[in-house]
């Protein structure tokens with residue numbers, strides 16, 4: 001993939017920028033007119049190859065934006081002197097489909113070299129994942145730049161655990177100016193995709209150290225989960241996050257009302273008085289859910305911190321850092 005390291009060094013000098021321009025729709029309409037089309041096209045191909053990859057790519061926006069803003073930091077591979085976010089507790093053995101992002105980036109570099117940031121790719125691809133799964137479609141604001149670094153620690157300090165309860169989730173989202181309604185709507189992203197037994201063993205067998213299952217799980221559903229994830233199972237085995245894991249719809253909220261949420265952090269949104277009204281509304285009114293979800297995704301996509309940025313040419317590596325390439329010679 002790399003030609004010669006000195007090419008990368010030159011590119012770095014050209015692309016370095018500090019200013020965070022305000023985001024706007026159609027940011028690439030002059031500099032890369034086909035950008036949005038290219039992203040959707042690669043996402044369609046990914047969907048045909050592996051339907052779950054839509055969910056996996058959509059999740060990346062959340063894990064990127066909550067940690068130092070939407071800056072593509074999540075996508076950086078570790079280097080000799082940096083342990084990045086991919087190693088963080090919520091990400092390792094869990095985040096997937098990075099190869100789809102690579103494919104999008106390669107197609108964009110072919111069409112418009114050094115123009116579309118990896119951070120913007122994540123926001124575009126998340127939107128497309130939802131639209132291609134039968135959910136809403138919306139216009140996104142663009143113009144983000146990519147970080148020069150990433151930190152496992154920063155991700156570990158922020159990203160929520162599947163054990164989280166509604167109160168801690170409300171407080172976490174409030175730190176990002178996201179409301180209780182945003183929290184519930186954004187959790188509706190779990191309308192698509194899967195999770196590992198690893199994420200629910202505690203609630204099946206030892207909720208809050210009680211040695212017992214989470215009483216909020218509907219008994220027949222618990223039977224199913226016990227079969228999927230018996231004690232001693234390979235905890236990489238996965239199950240669907242709602243009853244229709246390939247369709248972006250409000251089934252997720254109907255499942256919560258019925259005690260059939262997969263994750264503890266999801267079911268707690270119905271158990272808790274503060275979040276329950278939103279779960280009820282979204283379970284009955286899919287349009288309300290879609291509207292609130294789009295609002296939440298736009299707000300989450302605005303999270304930015306002042307820091308140096310660039311347009312990476314490879315989403316996994318900072319420009320002009322051929323160190324690992326040299327080491328592999």
Ligand code: HEM
Nearest residue numbers: 055056059062094160161162186189193194195196199265
């Ligand atoms: C509210 C707090 C949240 C918690 C505690 C949480 C937690 C989790 C966990 C534990 C998994 C399964 C991981 C595994 O077992 O490997 C998961 C999957 C997923 N999450 Fe979240 N999540 C939250 C919010 C969000 C948000 C805001 C989004 C996107 C907008 C999102 C999108 C997804 C998707 C699409 C999947 C399935 C991915 C796949 O199939 O590969 N989550 N989440």
Ligand SMILES: *[C@@H]1O[C@H](CO)[C@@H](O)[C@H](O)[C@H]1NC(C)=O
Nearest residue numbers: 174175176177178302303304
């Ligand atoms: C939340 O809003 C406050 C007040 O508008 C602002 O000062 C703060 O920077 C915002 N926080 C985030 C993470 O956007």
Ligand SMILES: *[C@@H]1O[C@H](CO)[C@@H](O)[C@H](O)[C@H]1NC(C)=O
Nearest residue numbers: 205206207208209210211212
């Ligand atoms: C359940 O959790 C508690 C507290 O974390 C722990 O002390 C106990 O050993 C666990 N029990 C089992 C059966 O894993």
Ligand SMILES: *[C@@H]1O[C@H](CO)[C@@H](O)[C@H](O)[C@H]1NC(C)=O
Nearest residue numbers: 093196198233234235236237
């Ligand atoms: C899941 O698989 C990964 C390798 O893909 C392995 O390193 C890890 O230990 C497995 N995790 C569990 C909980 O079995």
